[in-house]
Amino acid sequence: MRIGRTVQHAPAVDIDGIQADFSPCHTWRYGLSLPFRERRGPMITVFLKNPSSASASAADKTVRTASEYVWRNFPESGGVHILNLYALRGTDSQEVGQALREKGDTYVIGPENDAVIQQTLAGSAAVIIAWGGHAGIPATPYAERVRSCLEMLADSRLPVWRNGRKGSENYPFHACYWAYQDDLVAVS
Template sequence: MDTTGITALFSPCRTWRYRLTLPFSGRTGGMITVFLKNPSSASETAADKTVRTASEYVWRRFPQAGGVHILNLYALRGTDSREVGAVLRQRGESYVIGSQNDATIRETLGASSAVIVAWGGHAGIAPASYDRRVARCLEILDEGGLALWRNGRKGSAKYPFHACYWAYDDHLTPVQVL
């Protein structure tokens, strides 16, 4: 990992994290995007378990990759998705999604060579709201026209296995957006 090149796109108040980019040292290939549920404490100076697992997985499985972009369904930072769910109930969907999230997703997809969806289930977030957000992000992903993958060990097409729980020998399977 090129720790000097790690960047994060936050709102000015750092309440929302829209993108985290982790370049790999000595690699110049295309970026792989890992699409998760919500950002927690990871930033340009500190990783969390999910970011470490996802970036190590991509490093091992995609030797041509130049690094990893981390995106999220919801840009509101919370160490547990139940926190995001509680704020969603209080402040509404647009607040937890974040005003720049969809635009940042589109921009990041334009700078990516493939996407691994890894947002997991709705745990802590109202299922109907979560399903609306997943559907919206799948529409955006479909517009991007990139190769889409998910972890094949667990999860479903709608709720792909969350990256926090991946094993390095897990295999990816293609995702078809309908």
């Protein structure tokens, strides 16, 4: 899998406090927790499609945008958790889709992903879904994975939002393209 370029974490992020949950082989990234500097409070989870290059030492464009958005729009938050539908790391969703076709859903989802999702949700105050459409990933397994993750979100009983500018409840606008002033709408 090709892993794209990195950028610096957002200035609001406490670099020393970042926790990245990778598999030992770094094939899968299950979670990324980014606490904010000089802020304590509940964590907001942003739920994306699949991880790319972000780690404890550097962000990618999507993680940087999501953490900046939460910092600016949730002044009571202590930081942001990043989760993904699929834990397989890859910048190009075409490659993730190819891995799904060749190795199956279980491989691309990642052996620990659902457990980490449930644990992270238990420690979150709210969730913003931002995984976008299936581009690059076969539509039917993608829709099934979205359904499964929406069920986990419903079971968590947390408030769930999505970007109100574009997208839908099943295919919310991807966080990479958010503007900091975008409004959120509740997901029913």
